Amino acid sequence: MSNLQDWPEPVVRVQSLSDSGLCNIPDRYVKPPTERPSLSNSHDNDDANIPIIDLSGLYGDDDNLRAKIRREISAACREWGFFQVINHGISPELMDQARENWRQFFHAPMEIKQSYANSPKTYEGYGSRLGVKKGAILDWSDYYFLHYRPSSLKDFNKWPAVPTSCREVIDEYCKELVELCGRLMKVLSINLGLEEDHLQNAFGGENIGACLRVNFYPKCPQPDLTLGLSSHSDPGGLTMLLPDDQVTGLQVRKDDRWITVKPARHAFIVNIGDQVQVLSNAKYKSVEHRVAVNSDKERVSLAFFYNPKSDIPIEPLKELVTEENPSLYPPMTFDEYRLFIRLRGPKGKSQVESMKSPR
Numbered sequence: 001m002s003n004l005q006d007w008p009e010p011v012v013r014v015q016s017l018s019d020s021g022l023c024n025i026p027d028r029y030v031k032p033p034t035e036r037p038s039l040s041n042s043h044d045n046d047d048a049n050i051p052i053i054d055l056s057g058l059y060g061d062d063d064n065l066r067a068k069i070r071r072e073i074s075a076a077c078r079e080w081g082f083f084q085v086i087n088h089g090i091s092p093e094l095m096d097q098a099r100e101n102w103r104q105f106f107h108a109p110m111e112i113k114q115s116y117a118n119s120p121k122t123y124e125g126y127g128s129r130l131g132v133k134k135g136a137i138l139d140w141s142d143y144y145f146l147h148y149r150p151s152s153l154k155d156f157n158k159w160p161a162v163p164t165s166c167r168e169v170i171d172e173y174c175k176e177l178v179e180l181c182g183r184l185m186k187v188l189s190i191n192l193g194l195e196e197d198h199l200q201n202a203f204g205g206e207n208i209g210a211c212l213r214v215n216f217y218p219k220c221p222q223p224d225l226t227l228g229l230s231s232h233s234d235p236g237g238l239t240m241l242l243p244d245d246q247v248t249g250l251q252v253r254k255d256d257r258w259i260t261v262k263p264a265r266h267a268f269i270v271n272i273g274d275q276v277q278v279l280s281n282a283k284y285k286s287v288e289h290r291v292a293v294n295s296d297k298e299r300v301s302l303a304f305f306y307n308p309k310s311d312i313p314i315e316p317l318k319e320l321v322t323e324e325n326p327s328l329y330p331p332m333t334f335d336e337y338r339l340f341i342r343l344r345g346p347k348g349k350s351q352v353e354s355m356k357s358p359r
């Protein structure tokens with residue numbers, strides 16, 4: 001893993017570039033024309049949106065309502081791989097506090113942020129690029145990455161101490177999200193025709209992994225030439241995204257279009273990751289998404305990743321493999337799998353596609 005020891009070039013903070021007031025972005029942020037967020041293939045002005053699902057009935061005792069919500073989730077997983085959940089049980093105040101604490105962190109003096117600078121070995125801390133390819137075209141964003149689970153990887157010293165409430169709020173926020181993901185995992189498992197704990201057990205039961213990446217997208221003087229985050233599917237299991245409450249930017253690929261997500265108030269945006277695609281033998285698919293930036297407003301988002309235990313083999317569940325639907329993927333641990341993105345950075349769906357077993 002020696003090529004993950006350090007960044008191949010000096011790290012430049014995108015926030016510093018943005019704050020310098022430059023009019024033209026440096027060449028290394030300029031995307032090839034086919035990858036730019038051109039208005040002709042993105043649809044932020046139409047009504048298209050990912051499904052919004054009200055979870056309140058999931059916790060009550062109305063069986064019909066619960067069945068209806070499960071059906072809505074099933075359709076969203078099959079048709080979109082992305083949906084928003086409202087009335088999910090996590091307090092709106094906690095969501096706002098979590099986002100606000102991170103906004104304050106990104107507005108803290110640079111020397112404080114630099115004291116958390118990350119390396120590609122674990123990615124933990126304050127970072128400004130994904131992937132270690134020398135000369136790569138970079139994304140217009142900074143981020144902070146931290147581990148929440150397993151407990152052996154959770155290290156408060158690697159979490160920001162600024163603002164002072166940050167660690168406590170993030171701890172509470174992540175705890176609530178682990179519970180919400182556990183509830184969604186049961187729904188997905190039942191919807192796949194399995195026992196309700198089956199999918200969770202395939203993730204390693206209680207020993208799941210969970211981490212948080214907080215994305216900070218500074219204002220960009222030439223937003224039509226670059227992306228805040230290049231197209232990718234998430235390598236893990238499930239992602240729970242808390243988007244900015246003021247600024248849109250997330251785009252989801254639907255067929256050959258890019259749909260700009262219009263977030264519902266205090267919703268989480270849920271998406272299927274590559275590990276659920278593998279376990280479900282592609283009944284559910286992870287979906288490409290990317291982030292556009294803009295010249296007027298910065299944007300903050302919190303992406304919480306709920307992942308399988310990192311050292312157990314993940315392969316299609318035998319209940320979902322039949323003669324007509326043979327296993328599409330060989331077993332691979334999540335540790336092995338995520339090396340790809342740690343080395344190469346976001347690359348559409350190329351990783352999960354490249355895994356397909358030869359036929």
Ligand SMILES: O=C(O)CCC(=O)C(=O)O
Nearest residue numbers: 213215243250291301303
């Ligand atoms: O900022 C966003 O809306 C999306 C972030 C994302 O896709 C990620 O962190 O993987």
